[in-house]
Amino acid sequence: MRLARRRLLLTSAALGAVGATSLAAPAVAKPEKAKVVLAVGGKSGLYYLSLTIAERLNYFKDEGLDVEINDFQGGAKSLQALMGGSADVVAGAYEHTIRMQQRGQPIVGFALIGRGMQLAIALLKDRAAKVKSPADIKGMKFGVSAPGSQTHMLVNYWAAKGGLKPSDIVAIGVGAGASVIAAVEKGEIDGISQTDPSITMLDQKGLIKVMVDTRTMKGNQELFGGSMPAACLYAQPDLLKKTPGTTQALANAIVRANQWLHKAAPEEVAKTVPENYLLGDPKLYMTAFTSVRETISPDGVMPDDGPANCLKFLAEGDKEIKPDKANLAATWTNEFVKRAGQKT
Incomplete structure (x- = not known):
């Protein structure tokens, strides 16, 4: 090491x-x-x-x-x-x-x-109540900008903290902006890994709970060490x-x-x-x-x-x-x- x-x-x-x-x-x-x-x-x-x-x-x-x-x-x-x-x-x-x-x-x-990184992972409010640690997201569907993108990699990183493999979660491409809002409002996914302003808008509407946040330098320091x-x-x-x-x-x-x-x-x-x-x-x-x-x-x-x-x-x-x-x-x-x- x-x-x-x-x-x-x-x-x-x-x-x-x-x-x-x-x-x-x-x-x-x-x-x-x-x-x-x-x-x-x-x-x-x-x-x-x-x-x-x-x-x-x-x-x-x-x-x-x-x-x-x-x-x-x-x-x-x-x-x-x-x-x-x-x-x-x-x-x-x-x-x-x-x-x-x-x-x-x-x-x-x-x-x-x-x-x-400027990204955040959030769960729909009703799903968030069931998640005490990353291990609890097994089987959940996450709206990412596109599979293979950094939004997807952040979910994989969080899942790994709970001992999960990338195959233990489902990544669904929902794009960015208005399409993200629509996916959450329709309840088609369990959570999202996305950029702002979508995260801020959904948070202020009370539709999501932010679980991982890298939209500040403090957040990056805490998660990645710099x-x-x-x-x-x-x-x-x-x-x-x-x-x-x-x-x-x-x-x-x-x-x-x-x-x-x-x-x-x-x-x-x-x-x-x-x-x-x-x-x-x-x-x-x-x-x-x-x-x-x-x-x-x-x-x-x-x-x-x-x-x-x-x-x-x-x-x-x-x-x-x-x-x-x-x-x-x-x-x-x-x-x-x-x-x-x-x-x-």
């Missing part, structure tokens, strides 16, 4: 040097590929708010990019689009870089959106190597959006996002945003403890993940966001 821990620490410490020679972009580089197809799963969630802000405030256009955003039901679907060649880049959970490396299919993250990298931009290595100017432009836009969100008033945020994001209640949306704001990365940089915490999280919820085979340094580069920070 000490040897495995030492390996985790060594690979995490190596992140600062990732990409210094092979992936670094020139100091000034125009996008080689102006048209970019970006896949995301559940764009309306606060989990991906920086992406929406970069789009709505024309930060991508300011960088010379024409970004086509394709919104899928969940992160697993957007990952499939990347690996299938129909998307150039993904806004998705960092954990996918580790998972795909274990399958021999490398992808690299390069701009962090969330330094905290930061937990969540949404980020990731791509196959060729995008970073062959089109570093395009990669830099994407990173510039996301870092700029992150910084805007740390300074903006909640009212400004609510006015900037599409109206359907508000789920009919602007005040509730602003409350939810205020609660998760601290989990948004201020600079796009991967925290030192993030990759190792994520690997441990995956390994505890999925026995197919082998920590001793992970090369965390190959899953991330801070080179582009550091340069973006110098620009902004």
Whole structure:
């Protein structure tokens, strides 16, 4: 166990040097590929708010990019689009870089959106009364954004705390936003693992009881022992190597959006996002945003403890993940966001 821990620490410490020679972009580089197809799963969630802000405030256009955003039901679907060649880049959970490396299919993250997971697991009120520990959720149906997404992995992680296997629970894809509300109101599921503002809205309606909460940095510290990298931009290595100017432009836009969100008033945020994001209640949306704001990365940089915490999280919820085979340094580069920070 000490040897495995030492390996985790060594690979995490190596992140600062990732990409210094092979992936670094020139100091000034125009996008080689102006048209970019970006896949995301559940764009309306606060989990991906920086992406929406970069789009709505024309930060991508300011960088010379024409970004086509394709919104899928969940992160697993957007990952499939990347690996299938129909998307150039993904806004998705960092954990996918580790998972795909274990399958021999490398992808690299390069701009962090969330330094905290920003998810919560909740049970419908009548089901919650029967659950005293994670062991009691055996056989229950959980609404996740899509099977295989981080929302699903969080349920697996919680189930493992009760000695359960992933097959002991049922994950049902319900998307994000309004479709989550509908699934709960119809009683089609026993619980959910989701992003805000859906969790806050259902909680205020008295329909759910939150059991696991990572929407604050305190919650991430308590559950994972530190930061937990969540949404980020990731791509196959060729995008970073062959089109570093395009990669830099994407990173510039996301870092700029992150910084805007740390300074903006909640009212400004609510006015900037599409109206359907508000789920009919602007005040509730602003409350939810205020609660998760601290989990948004201020600079796009991967925290030192993030990759190792994520690997441990995956390994505890999925026995197919082998920590001793992970090369965390190959899953991330801070080179582009550091340069973006110098620009902004």
